[in-house]
Amino acid sequence: MGYIEPAPIKDLENPFESMMSRFHIAAQHLGLDDEIYNVLKSPARQVIVNLPITMDDGSIQVFEGYRVIHSTILGPSKGGVRYDMGVNIDEVKALAAWMTWKCAVVDIPYGGAKGGIKCNPRAMSAGEIERLTRSYTESMVDVFGEDRDIPAPDMGTGPREMAWMMDAYSRSKGMTVNAVVTGKPLVLGGSLGRTEATGRGVMVSALAAMEKLKINPYKATMAVQGFGNVGSFAALLLEERGATIKSISDISGAYFNDSGIDIKKAIEYRNNNNGTLEGFEGAEKIDGNDLLTLEVDVLIPAAKEDVITHDNASKIQAKLIVEGANGPTSAKADNIINEKGIMVAPDILANAGGVTVSYFEWVQNRLGYKWTRERVNRRSDRIMKDAFEAVYKTSQEYNVPMRIAAYIVAIDKVAQTYKYRGGY
Numbered sequence: 001m002g003y004i005e006p007a008p009i010k011d012l013e014n015p016f017e018s019m020m021s022r023f024h025i026a027a028q029h030l031g032l033d034d035e036i037y038n039v040l041k042s043p044a045r046q047v048i049v050n051l052p053i054t055m056d057d058g059s060i061q062v063f064e065g066y067r068v069i070h071s072t073i074l075g076p077s078k079g080g081v082r083y084d085m086g087v088n089i090d091e092v093k094a095l096a097a098w099m100t101w102k103c104a105v106v107d108i109p110y111g112g113a114k115g116g117i118k119c120n121p122r123a124m125s126a127g128e129i130e131r132l133t134r135s136y137t138e139s140m141v142d143v144f145g146e147d148r149d150i151p152a153p154d155m156g157t158g159p160r161e162m163a164w165m166m167d168a169y170s171r172s173k174g175m176t177v178n179a180v181v182t183g184k185p186l187v188l189g190g191s192l193g194r195t196e197a198t199g200r201g202v203m204v205s206a207l208a209a210m211e212k213l214k215i216n217p218y219k220a221t222m223a224v225q226g227f228g229n230v231g232s233f234a235a236l237l238l239e240e241r242g243a244t245i246k247s248i249s250d251i252s253g254a255y256f257n258d259s260g261i262d263i264k265k266a267i268e269y270r271n272n273n274n275g276t277l278e279g280f281e282g283a284e285k286i287d288g289n290d291l292l293t294l295e296v297d298v299l300i301p302a303a304k305e306d307v308i309t310h311d312n313a314s315k316i317q318a319k320l321i322v323e324g325a326n327g328p329t330s331a332k333a334d335n336i337i338n339e340k341g342i343m344v345a346p347d348i349l350a351n352a353g354g355v356t357v358s359y360f361e362w363v364q365n366r367l368g369y370k371w372t373r374e375r376v377n378r379r380s381d382r383i384m385k386d387a388f389e390a391v392y393k394t395s396q397e398y399n400v401p402m403r404i405a406a407y408i409v410a411i412d413k414v415a416q417t418y419k420y421r422g423g424y
Contacts, residue, residue: 018220020041029039044069051064053131078099107387110359146180151180179362203238209388231303299321
C-alpha cells in the first residue's frame with residue numbers, strides 16, 4: 001500500500017486560528033480599519049532552519065528550528081524559545097502574536113516574537129542540548145540582537161540555555177553582549193526576581209480579580225494545573241497570602257488534598273525527585289483531567305495550550321480562571337466559560353509578569369547596573385496591577401469578557417503607534 005499523507009486531527013484546535021478569532025472580535029469592537037488589521041494580523045518575519053547536530057553516539061540528527069517575529073511596531077521583538085516535540089510553525093506564530101499583545105497590555109516597549117526547536121530535551125544529554133542551542137543561535141545571528149530581537153526561556157529551556165545563547169551570539173560579534181537574551185544566570189547579567197516573575201504576576205492578577213469578585217484570599221480554594229516554574233511559584237505565593245491549594249499536577253498526574261497541599265513540601269519533593277511529583281505522599285493521586293473540574297474558587301491552568309476545551313468547559317466549577325500558561329483555553333471554549341459567568345484573567349495579562357521582569361533585566365544590562373529584588377518586585381507588581389485595572393475598566397466600558405478587553409487594550413496601543421509611525 002502506498003504512502004498516504006496523514007489528515008489533520010480535527011479535535012485539536014489550531015493555536016494561531018484561536019488567537020486570530022479573539023483578535024478579530026477585538027478589532028471589530030475597536031472599528032479597526034483594513035490597513036491596520038492586515039498589518040497586525042500577519043507576522044512580520046518567519047524563519048525556519050534545519051540544524052544538523054552530532055549526537056553523543058556519533059550519529060547526525062537534523063532538528064527543525066523556528067523564529068517568528070510578529071511585530072516590531074512598539075520596539076524590538078521579544079519572546080521565548082521552547083524545546084518540545086510539539087513545536088510547529090502555527091504554534092510559534094500564535095505565541096509570537098500573543099507576545100505582541102502581552103507586551104502592549106503591560107505597556108512595555110517591545111514587539112512580539114517566539115522561537116522553538118522540535119526536539120525532546122529530556123531524551124538528550126547536556127552536551128547534545130548545548131550543541132543544538134549554539135547551532136540554533138548561530139543560524140539566528142542576523143535575527144537576534146539587543147536592539148532587534150531578544151530571546152528568553154520557555155518550555156524546555158532555562159538559564160543554562162540562555163547562557164549558551166548569549167555566549168554563541170557574543171562570539172559571533174567579538175564582544176560580550178549581555179542584553180541579547182534575558183532569563184540568564186545572575187552572574188551573566190540575569191535579574192533578581194526573574195525566576196519567580198511569571199508566577200508572581202499570576203499571583204498579583206489572581207488577587208486583583210478576587211478583589212473584584214469579592215473572594216476572600218484567606219478562605220479561597222484553588223487548583224493549579226502544571227507544577228513547573230510558573231505553577232509552583234504561583235501556588236507558593238498564593239498559599240503565603242492565605243489561599244488553600246487543594247490540587248496540583250504535572251506530567252505524572254494530579255494530586256488532591258481537600259485540606260490543602262503543603263506547597264513548600266511539594267516543591268522540595270519535586271526538586272529532589274528528578275523534577276516530578278511522581279510518588280508525592282502529601283496528597284491523593286487523581287486523574288489529571290479531573291483537576292480542571294474540581295469544586296474550587298480559582299483554577300490556574302499553568303501548563304500547555306488548549307487544556308480547557310469545548311468538551312470540558314461546561315464542567316468547570318471555578319468562579320475564576322487565571323491563565324498562567326499561554327493559550328490554555330481554546331477559542332471554542334470561550335463562549336461556554338462566558339455563559340457560565342466565570343471571570344478569566346487571560347494569558348496575555350495574567351502571565352505577563354515574566355516579560356515585564358525580562359524587560360527589567362534588559363534595562364539593567366543596558367545600564368550596567370543591577371536592581372535589588374525588592375525594587376524589581378515592587379515595580380513588577382505595580383505594572384501588573386495597573387494593567388489589570390486597565391483591562392477590567394475596558395471590559396466594563398465595552399461590556400466584553402476580560403480576554404477580549406485585554407486584546408482591545410493591546411491592539412489599540414499597537415494600532416495607535418502604527419498610525420504615528422506610518423506605513424509605506
